[in-house]
Amino acid sequence: MKPLSGLGWIYLLALFTFVFAPIVASVIFSFNSDRFPTLPLGSFTTDWYVRAFGRAEVWTAIGNSLIVAAVTSFLATFIGFATAYTDFRYGFKFKQAYLALALLPPTLPLVIMGLAMLAWLSQVGLSGTLTGIVIAHVVLATPFAMAICRLRLSQMDPSLEAAAWNLGAGQWAAMRYVILPFCGPAIVSALCLTAAVSFDEFIVAWFVSGLNRTVPVMILEILQGNVDPQINAIGTVVFLTSMSLVIAAQVLIFRRRRDG
Amino acid sequence: MMRKFDPYPHVWRLPLLLWQGAFFVVPLVFMAALSFWLVKNYRMEPAFAFDNWERMLGRGAFWDAYWLTLLRACMAGVIASLIAFPASLFLAFHLTPQGRRFALLCLIVPFFTSFLVRAYAWQVILAESGPVNAVLGGLGLGPYTMLNSGFGAMVGYMTLVLPLVVIFQTWSLAAIEKSLIEAAANLGASPVRTLVSVIIPAAKTGLVLGAVFAFIMTFGDFVSPFYLGGSKPPTLTILIIDTTKSGQQWPRAAVVAIVMILTLFAVATAALKAAYGRRG
Numbered sequence: 019m020k021p022l023s024g025l026g027w028i029y030l031l032a033l034f035t036f037v038f039a040p041i042v043a044s045v046i047f048s049f050n051s052d053r054f055p056t057l058p059l060g061s062f063t064t065d066w067y068v069r070a071f072g073r074a075e076v077w078t079a080i081g082n083s084l085i086v087a088a089v090t091s092f093l094a095t096f097i098g099f100a101t102a103y104t105d106f107r108y109g110f111k112f113k114q115a116y117l118a119l120a121l122l123p124p125t126l127p128l129v130i131m132g133l134a135m136l137a138w139l140s141q142v143g144l145s146g147t148l149t150g151i152v153i154a155h156v157v158l159a160t161p162f163a164m165a166i167c168r169l170r171l172s173q174m175d176p177s178l179e180a181a182a183w184n185l186g187a188g189q190w191a192a193m194r195y196v197i198l199p200f201c202g203p204a205i206v207s208a209l210c211l212t213a214a215v216s217f218d219e220f221i222v223a224w225f226v227s228g229l230n231r232t233v234p235v236m237i238l239e240i241l242q243g244n245v246d247p248q249i250n251a252i253g254t255v256v257f258l259t260s261m262s263l264v265i266a267a268q269v270l271i272f273r274r275r276r277d278g
Numbered sequence: 279m280m281r282k283f284d285p286y287p288h289v290w291r292l293p294l295l296l297w298q299g300a301f302f303v304v305p306l307v308f309m310a311a312l313s314f315w316l317v318k319n320y321r322m323e324p325a326f327a328f329d330n331w332e333r334m335l336g337r338g339a340f341w342d343a344y345w346l347t348l349l350r351a352c353m354a355g356v357i358a359s360l361i362a363f364p365a366s367l368f369l370a371f372h373l374t375p376q377g378r379r380f381a382l383l384c385l386i387v388p389f390f391t392s393f394l395v396r397a398y399a400w401q402v403i404l405a406e407s408g409p410v411n412a413v414l415g416g417l418g419l420g421p422y423t424m425l426n427s428g429f430g431a432m433v434g435y436m437t438l439v440l441p442l443v444v445i446f447q448t449w450s451l452a453a454i455e456k457s458l459i460e461a462a463a464n465l466g467a468s469p470v471r472t473l474v475s476v477i478i479p480a481a482k483t484g485l486v487l488g489a490v491f492a493f494i495m496t497f498g499d500f501v502s503p504f505y506l507g508g509s510k511p512p513t514l515t516i517l518i519i520d521t522t523k524s525g526q527q528w529p530r531a532a533v534v535a536i537v538m539i540l541t542l543f544a545v546a547t548a549a550l551k552a553a554y555g556r557r558g
Contacts, residue, residue, distance in 0.1 A: 026368035030381075033365045037388055037441055040399035043409075047402060055402055057412040097297055100290040108287060116291075119298050127498020127542075129515045130309075130535040137312050137528055138305035157302045160294070189286045214390045221500065225522070237394055241505065245402070253395030264390045268383050 041257055048250035055247075070248040075236065083217055083232040086148055090155040091213040097156065098163025098208055099201065105164075106171040107179075121161050131158070132225030139226055146228025154222045159212035166211060166271055170204030171197075207270035214263040218256070306539075313532035320526050334533040340517070344537070347497060347513040350428070354435040354496035355489040361436070362443040362488065367477075369444070370451035382448060385441040397434055397505045401425060404433065404506075426508025434502025439495050443488040450484020451477065486553035493549075494542060514538055 048067070052060035070076055101120050105113075123131075135154045139145040144153065178200075182192035198205075220234030227235050233256060240246055316325040334340050369378050388396070403409055404424040414420040424430055454477060462472040478485065496502075500515035509516050514534055521531040 023372055026364070026372055030365050030368055033361070033440065033444070034384070037385065037437065039403065040396035040437060041388065041391060043403055044395055044399040047399070054405065054407055055409065056405075056407050057409045093297075097293040101294040104287070104290045104294075108291070116294070119303070120294055123298070123302055125494055125542075125546075126306075127494075127515065127538060129498060129500050129518050130538060133518060133522055133528065133531055133535055134305035134309040135301075136522070137532070138301075138308045141308065153301050156297060160297070164294075211390070218390060218392045220392070220394055234392055234394055237392070237398075241394070241398060249395065249398055253392065253398065256392050256395060260391050261387055264387050268386065272379070272383065 044250050044257065045254045047247060048254045050247075053247060054245065066247045066251040070251040075231075076233075076252065079231050079233045079236040082148060082230055083234075086151050086155060086223075086232055087213040087216040089152050090159055090216040091209045093152070093156045094159035094212040094215075095163045095167075095205060095208040097160045098165075098212070099167045099205060101160070101164045102167035102171055103197070105168060106174075106176075120164050123157050124161055128158075128219070128221035132222040135222055136225040145226055146230065148230050150226045151223050151230070151232065154226055155216040155219060158219060158222070159215040162215060163208035163212050166208045166267070167201060167204050169271065170201050174200050203270045203273070207267040210263040210267040210270070214260040214267070217263070218260050309532045310536055312529050313536055315529045317526055317529060322526060322528065330529045330533050334530055335537075339512075340534070343512050343514050343517050346511055347515075348541070350431065350435070350503075350513065351493045351497040354432065354439060355493040357432070358436060358439045358443045358492040359447075359485065359489045362440055362447055363485075366444050366447035366451055369448045370454075378448065378452060382445055385445055388437075388441055393438060393501055394505075396437055397501045400430075400433055400437065400506055404430060425506060428507065431502045431507030434506040435492075435496045435499065438499060438502065439492040442495070443492050446484045446488035446491065447481070448484075450481040450487075453484075454480045483553045486549055490546060490549040490553070493545060497538070497542060 046059070047055045049062055049064065050059050051063040051065065105117060105120075110116075131154070135150070136145055139150045139153070144150040174197075179192050179196055182196045183189070187195065218234060220232070220238050223232050224235045224238055231239070233252065237249055237252060237256075240249055312322070313330055314326045314328070315322050316327055316329060317323070369381055373381065405411070406421055406423060406425075410424070411421040414422065424433070458476055458480065459472060462476045467475065498515060500513075500519065503509060503513045504516055504519075507513075512520065514537075518531045518534050518538075521527045521534065
């Protein structure tokens with residue numbers, strides 16, 4: 019088994035290298051002086067950062083992205099939690115359809131979602147606004163929030179809520195003092211993950227945004243021009259942001275728990 | 279006796295129905311209706327006409343794009359499954375549960391990082407004068423043209439889908455009863471025989487789901503074919519974007535979108551049947 023195990027490690031390492039190569043390369047290129055990076059690398063520079071973050075429109079886009087991600091994460095986490103709790107607590111007619119509605123959106127190709135959103139939002143006068151982007155991002159992010167909250171609820175003993183009722187707590191009090199505290203880490207985790215989903219989404223945002231560009235939409239538009247290492251600088255910041263959010267979400271939900 | 283109306287359950291049940299109803303279901307239904315509208319003088323007018331459908335489905339270029347997209351999605355499903363499988367086997371049977379969990383959590387991370395920036399990084403890495411060709415040149419090979427080709431697009435597709443396929447496969451492989459495998463070995467089955475007759479059938483659900491998700495994501499991806507595949511010949515997603523952005527032809531783009539949804543629905547249904555169906 020020994021040689022086989024060695025081969026296994028090499029294969030696994032190769033696969034991880036492939037998956038993470040673009041992320042690592044982007045960070046390296048962002049500090050590299052060559053416009054067209056190759057091996058051996060050029061000299062170290064922070065020039066691309068200075069140039070990229072010296073542009074006013076970059077800061078406008080960052081502001082837009084932060085607003086959209088913040089509002090999206092609150093709305094999506096609320097809807098996701100409410101849906102997870104409904105699934106946990108209630109059985110009802112058409113529950114299969116209800117759950118399908120809750121989980122299907124991420125399987126729809128984003129280009130189709132973008133077209134449908136663009137067509138619909140221009141009918142109701144919301145295309146080209148940040149509100150329009152938030153609306154679309156909540157649709158995309160809610161299933162992730164729902165999945166995280168549902169995972170946490172499945173670790174809860176259903177009789178806990180009933181015990182609170184027997185001790186005289188109303189439904190709202192049981193929610194306030196039993197369920198919400200139990201789901202606290204999952205809710206924070208969902209806030210992080212949905213913010214990451216919104217922060218990185220660019221196809222629907224591109225269809226819908228008009229002149230109110232978010233960071234990834236701006237990257238998309240720069241990319242349609244020419245090779246520009248500023249993208250690596252902006253991209254490195256974007257990677258760091260979304261990876262921090264995702265890792266925070268994972269730590270919160272998968273941390274070794276003392277409570278149960 | 280009338281029971282008092284209790285708002286409590288509705289507070290939790292309604293948000294999803296209202297939001298996904300108004301902003302997911304309605305836009306899709308509206309898009310379907312839009313495919314029957316007419317465009318006159320660059321303005322869309324409500325109608326119930328089959329012009330867009332006839333125009334798009336009667337076009338050879340549409341079907342070229344359709345078969346290309348379908349072929350690439352099938353290839354990506356198969357290739358990703360084959361590449362992922364040895365890694366998943368290793369993760370499932372040679373790593374401790376903690377090691378496995380850590381590896382899978384790592385693989386989840388890129389799923390939530392900008393695919394656009396990752397595609398751009400591949401553009402630089404695979405360029406004619408990029409690092410890969412520099413290394414190959416040092417070995418006396420190349421330079422190879424890797425971008426703006428089916429190969430370039432496939433690199434993009436794999437970056438997108440491999441982590442997810444590994445997660446699905448590992449999850450179902452790790453769930454196999456170890457005693458089942460030991461029993462096969464005790465009965466004298468060779469490792470290959472055990473793999474083919476015991477492990478693969480037992481892990482069928484995850485293997486099929488992994489391949490199907492790879493298919494779905496490749497079928498709907500626009501970044502890989504556009505930025506790494508050179509956008510010519512176009513895939514269906516590129517067709518939708520070109521049609522949408524040129525002269526308000528949203529109704530024709532809607533036709534393409536609906537054909538895509540129907541295709542995905544058919545494939546997903548067939549695959550779910552295969553994944554959860556009776557083991558044959």
